[in-house]
Amino acid sequence: MPTNFIVCLSSFESGWFDNHNVALNNLWGLTQGGGNNIHFSSIQAGNNYFVSNVGPFIQGAQTQAAFFKGLQAIV
Secondary structure, three states: OOHHHHHHHHHHHOOOOOHHHHHHOOOOOOEOOOOOEOOOOOHHHHHHHHHHHOHHHHOOOOOHHHHHHHHHHHO
């Protein structure tokens, strides 16, 4: 699946289009352990955080099941 598709889906699902969320530069809807949303200095900073902290768990996933299993391993 193209990376851009995942980014678009994430931004939609996280409610990123809401003015509050846009100001947080948090395209992924990442939270502090399920609490408040994390604020990033830029969209690129938020993406870098995702790549560093979430990416290793989903990297190489070839199926939806593997992708979801990787996401669940983060928690």
